[in-house]
Amino acid sequence: MKFWGIKSFMVCLFAAAGIMGAFLPATGVHAGEITVYTSYEEDEAAAFLAAARRDLPDIKVNLLRLSTGDLHARMLAESANPRHDVIWGWAVTNMVDPRILNMLEPYRPQGIEKVPARFRDTENRWFATTGYMAAFCVNNEVLKRRNLPMPTSWEDLLKPEFKGEVVMPNPASSGTGYLQIASILQMKGEDKGWRYLEDLDKNIAQYIKSGSRPCNAASAGEFAVGASFALRAIKNIDEGFPITMVIPSEGAGNELEATGLMKSSRNKKDAKRFIDWALSANAVNEYYRWKEIVTVSGGTMPKNFVAAGLPEDIGSVMVDMDFNWSATNRDRILNTWQQRLER
């Protein structure tokens, strides 16, 4: 009787251990199963994946979608024991981080010649099929209420009447934010570029720590102008928000989304089939339905993109970005930005 407590305690302990054991993951890789990490927006990724499942019914694709910065941090944290087979649709600027490049295995998928050479790695570690570009979301209701003119360029945002009405992403945490200031620095040159950013800073209400939220904040009417990316603006217009998409007349900064095979993949056969699929006609079709930038020819832009104000010849409004420059100078630029402008 004296030690009843201990006995029952031990019984409970083992019962608990047994129950927990049931929740442990099955170890070992199943044939026909791959894990893919992506930064495609939720709805895009879901549509692409549905198409992939139709074309590759025997492969089970486990997809994890995180924003660009989150995924970067996660892959570095997991680098000792990577969990994924494929990186799919992830910012080139992050992909060319040497720590990431070292994890990738060179692979030439079927149909790689369809991707222009400037959109792929010289050593075949990655190729980019899609991309996104900077755009402003301008709230028509707020413009009217506060009697503001419709801005058409980055330069317009310097006007004193926009003081406290502009939000943009914090480039230290947001990929979209970084491509915006990288494009300004590349277009204007560093001296003029930094002077512009310092002037703009006087009108900025907030630097928001996400690339899509400035557009959402403007859509919700919290601010007049949110510097964000084009697809977000198109989606919010489709949703019914009273906003206008403005592509800055100086040119829109942009980012490409790349795909690569992991050296550590435990199912390279299926991983390669998935990457081949990412260049197939069906995949490209889907890209054209969802993305403002597609590097592979073979489709046309959806009507709602054009209706929202995207020109059919997208190249005419895009800044010719030097991604190598963006990648190699990332730490230095962010340091400077933080010293001079971060609040």
Place this chain on the structure above:
Amino acid sequence: MALSRQEDEPSPRLLFRRMLTMISPAVFVRKMKGADGEALLRGLMPLLVALPLVLFVLYPMVHILGRSFQTPEGAGFGNYISVMGTSRFLGLVYNSFAVTLMTTGITLILAYVYAYAIQRTRIPFKNAFRLFALIPVFAPSLVQAQGLVLLLGRNGLINRTFGTDFSIYGYWGIVIASVLYVFPYAFLIFSASLAMADNRLYESSRILGAGSVRTFLKVTLPSTRFAVMASGFVVFTLVMTDFGNPMVIGGDYSVLATEVYNQVIGQANFEMGAVIGMVLLLPVALAVALEKWLTGGRNMEISDRAQPLRIQPHLPRDLAFGSLVLPMASVIIAVVGVVIFASFTHLWPYRMEFSLRHYNFDVQNGIAPLWNSIYIGLMAAGIGVIAAGLGAWVTERCRTFMDGPLYFLCIAPAAIPGMVLGLGYVLAFNHPSSPLAMLYGSLLLLAVCNVYHYHAQGFLIASTSMKQIAGTYDEASAALGGSFIRTLRKITLPLMWPTLVGVAVFFFMRSMVTLSAVIFLITPSTQVAAVSVLMLEDRGAVNQAAAFSVCIMAVVVGVLLVARLLLNAFGYRHISLIR
């Protein structure tokens, strides 16, 4: 877990069983008999508490600590020098303290008043008011801030309705959101403490002619002194290390916790994140030391001869407290209510007609993450009760030389920002050489992470209540020849039972809504509900994010109801479930 894995290999299993027999304390104790056995058990108990804490708190933190000294030029203080050498860093420290101290002060006063009204007055609808106070715990903290923006934002309900033009973003936004976020924790601790009172003290005070103010200052306040320290400490650390609220509503008002987020997420800079994480530990460690020092000579108010408090009718008192509690409850309801309302509108704030379209989730895996969260919550509740309850009992009752270090271990997790803990888990457990690598990628690790993320709060709820059970019971039991285990089973557990149920509910609720630590541990097959909310929120599907939060709240409230009915069925009607 090892047993189930080795089912088809008999010989290692037998070996394993034999090993277990050898190390089982029960067998040891049976062999040694009597007082020796009990002494040994007393010695083993602290180890049983310490081991998991070392494994799931210290071990990941050692990995993070190591990272903070890792520089491209080898080990050194380079990261610390480059972080602390900037004026920006001093600004962040100042901001963090400004927000945290203000929030702590406001929360302690409001939560004390609220808990006093519930436990010591005769205001009507107490059960409803108690539930209202706890509403913020039911929802992801992101939604609290979202509710505030919907209400008080530049284009929020108030500004739109009254044509005013003020902005909630910044210092006061963070403070208000943080008060809402931590209010329930302080309330729970005050409420548990104020629930216990010895009527004889109040009788004596009345007979001796003391007024109500004097009675409060001389009797009530001293007897809840420990609760004031404990909740002050909990609130301080929660606010100091929270990044959700400052991120959503802070605008450009940065604090140390958001800086960790910036460094790790934006720049994949684990080293810098680790440094600031380490810096965050400092004020929190000081708070712990201060609390320990201040409560060093505490005295017990609940003795074995205590009589339950009889609250006298007193209309002016009840009216006064009612008029204080009502607006507080209204604010809490309004902030969550506006989110629920927004989830049913077509397009907030432009088209307010009713719509269910946001409940058709087009997030990855749809509604499945909600089920994962429920599994994780149940596991965390089970593990959490054992961990926190055992921790409180051992530190309060066993009186071993390990008490001090154990107490520190038990509350240390409060000092660790969830994000830092999550990163520590990835670094520590996702390594092929780690003995626990198999845990990575399982729902169990998410549950364990939640338990140790919130260990301190669960532990403090248990230990506050344990402190108020006088040690004389134990002495009486021991004098009558009752063994140490028998005392636990016959006296401590029956008295502690309501608190432990509260602790289980606490861990379940936190697991349902927490975000910061688990965001690094989710895998494609282990998505959780709160992360789905963040993803929807991030994508701009504000209405859908609100709808998903409503689902989370519905589950939490549903589980509370089920637990309530179960307890009632077993005759524990008098036990209040949420403590």
